[in-house]
Amino acid sequence: MKRKVEDILYDLSMPILNKYKFEFVDIEYKKEGGQWYLRLFIDKDGGITVDDCQLVSEALSDMLDEVDPIEHAYIFEVSSPGIERPLKTERDYKRNLNKELEIKFYEPYEGKKVIEAILVDFDEKKVILDYNGENIEIKKDIIAIMKPLIKF
Known part of the structure; x- marks a missing residue:
């Protein structure tokens, strides 16, 4: 339905x-x-x-x-989806390349449910993130939500 x-x-x-x-x-x-x-x-x-x-x-x-x-x-x-809108479309990913994101996982990733990282690259199945100065590759299907990190 x-x-x-x-x-x-x-x-x-x-x-x-x-x-x-x-x-x-x-x-x-x-x-x-x-x-x-x-x-x-x-x-x-x-x-x-x-x-x-x-x-x-x-x-x-x-x-x-x-x-x-x-x-x-x-x-x-x-x-409007707002400034913290989750990345869903290819355009969202392109718009957020080299920007800091908050990534929440369905289950803990290396012991963490949430990380902050920079989006380096992406394709249909995975993202490459700069996490603490190191590039890591993460499959999209383990990511619950990925959105811009807004700091005040």
């Missing part, structure tokens, strides 16, 4: 995102505090504005009502 809803939203959103030259980032369909949420995350060069989110939300709301992929009540949101 979850995958079907996400696939439907993806298919409905792509023509709209392409029209306005917005980048598809992710879809989230989950229950939080007793309420179901369907979220579409979008981006563009220079960042997404509230007006951009409203434009896409209005265009998709009617389409979602027409297709009616969810039988129960839910809240639909269109949002």
Whole structure:
């Protein structure tokens, strides 16, 4: 069910995102505090504005009502992924080359559940990180989340 809803939203959103030259980032369909949420995350060069989110939300709301992929009540949101957005697409990886990242693992990697490292290179299956001055190769399938490290 979850995958079907996400696939439907993806298919409905792509023509709209392409029209306005917005980048598809992710879809989230989950229950939080007793309420179901369907979220579409979008981006563009220079960042997404509230007006951009409203434009896409209005265009998709009617389409979602027409297709009616969810039988129960839910809240639909269109949002920016934010500056700490997880790396998911090839564009995300390219954008973060030579930048410091926080990497969380499904299970401890060399005794650590979280590390901070610099993204040196990547391909479909692995990343190469500068970790404490040493290049290490890690398979993507053991990484739970990888996102930019923001220091204040």
